[in-house]
Amino acid sequence: MDEEQKSILLKTSSRFPIPPGVKFSYGTAGFRADALVLESTVYRAGILAALRSIKTRSVIGLMITASHNKISDNGVKIADPSGGMLTQAWEPFADALANATDSDCLLQLIIEFAKEESILIDGHCRAEVLLGRDTRPSGESLLEAAKQGINSIVGSAAIDMGILTTPQLHWMVRARNKGMKASERDYFEQLSSSFRCLMNLVPGECKVKGTDYKLVVDGANGVGGEKLECLMNMLDGLVIEVRNTGKGGGILNEGVGADYVQKEKVVPQEFGSNDIGMRCASLDGDADRLVYFIVPSVSSNNIMLVDGDKMLSLFALFIKEQLSILYKGVDENNPYQARFGVVQTAYANGASTDFLKELGLEVVLTPTGVKFLHEKAVEYDIGIYFEANGHGTILFSDSFLCWLEKRQNELSSMSEGSEPQKAALRLLAVSKLVNQAVGDAFSGLLLAEAILQTLSWSINQWSELYQDLPSRQLKVKVMDRTAVVTANAETVVVKPPGIQEAINAETVKYPRGRSFIRPSGTEDVIRVYAEASTQEGADSLAHSVGKLVEQFLE
Numbered sequence: 171m172d173e174e175q176k177s178i179l180l181k182t183s184s185r186f187p188i189p190p191g192v193k194f195s196y197g198t199a200g201f202r203a204d205a206l207v208l209e210s211t212v213y214r215a216g217i218l219a220a221l222r223s224i225k226t227r228s229v230i231g232l233m234i235t236a237s238h239n240k241i242s243d244n245g246v247k248i249a250d251p252s253g254g255m256l257t258q259a260w261e262p263f264a265d266a267l268a269n270a271t272d273s274d275c276l277l278q279l280i281i282e283f284a285k286e287e288s289i290l291i292d293g294h295c296r297a298e299v300l301l302g303r304d305t306r307p308s309g310e311s312l313l314e315a316a317k318q319g320i321n322s323i324v325g326s327a328a329i330d331m332g333i334l335t336t337p338q339l340h341w342m343v344r345a346r347n348k349g350m351k352a353s354e355r356d357y358f359e360q361l362s363s364s365f366r367c368l369m370n371l372v373p374g375e376c377k378v379k380g381t382d383y384k385l386v387v388d389g390a391n392g393v394g395g396e397k398l399e400c401l402m403n404m405l406d407g408l409v410i411e412v413r414n415t416g417k418g419g420g421i422l423n424e425g426v427g428a429d430y431v432q433k434e435k436v437v438p439q440e441f442g443s444n445d446i447g448m449r450c451a452s453l454d455g456d457a458d459r460l461v462y463f464i465v466p467s468v469s470s471n472n473i474m475l476v477d478g479d480k481m482l483s484l485f486a487l488f489i490k491e492q493l494s495i496l497y498k499g500v501d502e503n504n505p506y507q508a509r510f511g512v513v514q515t516a517y518a519n520g521a522s523t524d525f526l527k528e529l530g531l532e533v534v535l536t537p538t539g540v541k542f543l544h545e546k547a548v549e550y551d552i553g554i555y556f557e558a559n560g561h562g563t564i565l566f567s568d569s570f571l572c573w574l575e576k577r578q579n580e581l582s583s584m585s586e587g588s589e590p591q592k593a594a595l596r597l598l599a600v601s602k603l604v605n606q607a608v609g610d611a612f613s614g615l616l617l618a619e620a621i622l623q624t625l626s627w628s629i630n631q632w633s634e635l636y637q638d639l640p641s642r643q644l645k646v647k648v649m650d651r652t653a654v655v656t657a658n659a660e661t662v663v664v665k666p667p668g669i670q671e672a673i674n675a676e677t678v679k680y681p682r683g684r685s686f687i688r689p690s691g692t693e694d695v696i697r698v699y700a701e702a703s704t705q706e707g708a709d710s711l712a713h714s715v716g717k718l719v720e721q722f723l724e
């Protein structure tokens with residue numbers, strides 16, 4: 171590193187001193203904290219993104235968002251060249267950078283890391299970082315900090331893509347690195363044209379018309395509502411009404427949004443008795459999560475939730491069905507045996523896991539956080555992953571897609587319009603509709619809508635795929651959440667000693683009881699999950715385990 175580069179880093183970093191007494195950690199989904207303490211972190215994440223771009227000789231993404239967190243929080247996460255999350259191998263460097271106490275330490279860290287990773291910071295390797303942010307008011311000044319971080323590595327370009335959903339930015343990074351068109355318009359085009367393709371394949375007798383079949387979407391008062399309004403104007407065969415777009419004065423994630431709806435299981439604001447029985451959906455603050463719900467009656471505020479597990483189940487069922495139709499037309503000696511797998515976390519409702527296994531699917535568990543689920547899902551030809559909260563996607567391997575294209579061409583010349591050919595076309599359309607970089611509420615929504623129409627199902631039929639086991643989630647505030655250490659995809663606590671035995675002793679008291687705890691990676695809390703055969707049982711188990719957390723961690 172030459173002297174000029176060093177002095178630029180020293181000078182710019184001195185403008186972003188780290189706040190005293192805060193420890194930053196690249197958690198489940200990047201750095202998150204009160205926006206007031208984040209400028210130095212975002213500036214440093216900018217440096218990291220530029221270095222990652224030089225190292226990988228690819229375009230990198232930097233997204234400023236705190237998703238479902240409250241509006242005063244913000245956060246930053248990095249998208250790798252594939253469009254997926256930053257490689258976990260760089261997380262310790264991200265932590266070290268964010269916590270470096272002053273400019274000299276920061277410079278030293280960068281020099282050492284660049285040496286270790288053989289990153290040549292000489293101004294000749296050009297770095298390119300795409301920037302996106304959600305609608306949080308703190309986003310603009312944090313964006314400026316990110317730009318300064320990126321620009322402090324000589325030869326780097328920061329490209330502001332404006333206000334975006336998280337999945338849009340990840341999609342753009344992936345598209346750029348694949349040499350494809352990567353504007354927001356291209357993203358909307360890809361989604362709307364693959365949706366059109368699926369809708370054109372809906373059997374004639376299943377086609378529904380008119381506004382009776384309207385979908386009502388809660389936009390969480392965030393970026394998702396605004397962007398969905400753009401997308402829906404490009405869609406045929408689906409009527410969407412968006413509420414909580416953020417324009418009506420509502421506050422981001424306050425009493426609205428997918429996280430609120432899924433965790434509290436109550437009606438979001440602006441929804442009520444007029445919506446009884448309607449198909450409703452809720453996005454989270456950066457539109458990478460989606461859940462569906464129904465308002466069942468006026469008498470209570472409760473909803474009937476169709477969560478990520480049920481979305482996963484619908485998608486898995488549909489894909490399995492299309493594969494079996496497709497294979498019917500394949501030469502027995504030469505079928506492509508697609509490896510089809512499902513990835514969930516410990517938060518998946520036990521009933522969903524049973525359902526998926528009964529379908530004959532391979533189900534694996536990973537720790538919470540898309541980075542873990544995604545990493546596992548890419549091992550399959552078709553890997554579906556979903557968190558119960560509605561974050562997930564379906565990944566297709568290149569080799570399977572290549573075979574599928576070829577097979578589709580054969581089928582169209584041999585038996586145009588046959589069921590196997592339609593199945594091939596549907597699977598190809600799904601691979602384009604579904605964001606291959608990261609979970610995307612818009613992809614999920616359009617796929618769910620297309621499948622419901624193809625099967626001619628109501629949301630009630632979907633919901634009845636299986637009966638959720640009653641569950642409850644709680645958060646417990648403790649002195650030090652890192653005192654809880656888990657293993658086996660977070661299903662067992664190994665520290666503090668003794669707590670797992672105490673949790674077991676509580677759990678056995680409840681029929682179909684299951685409970686686990688883990689430190690949150692996005693909030694300063696310990697999360698408690700409990701499941702049992704009755705709601706009272708789940709509530710009481712969660713409560714008792716919450717008490718254990720207090721006892722063991724005070």
Ligand SMILES: CC(=O)N[C@H]1[C@@H](OP(=O)(O)O)O[C@H](CO)[C@@H](O)[C@@H]1O
Nearest residue numbers: 198199539540557559690691692693
């Ligand atoms: C129980 C739960 O919903 N946890 C969420 C939440 O992570 P925590 O580490 O639990 O705070 O935010 C993550 C990022 O959005 C998401 O991936 C994850 O599923």
Ligand SMILES: [Mg+2]
Nearest residue numbers: 237454456458
């Ligand atoms: Mg989110």
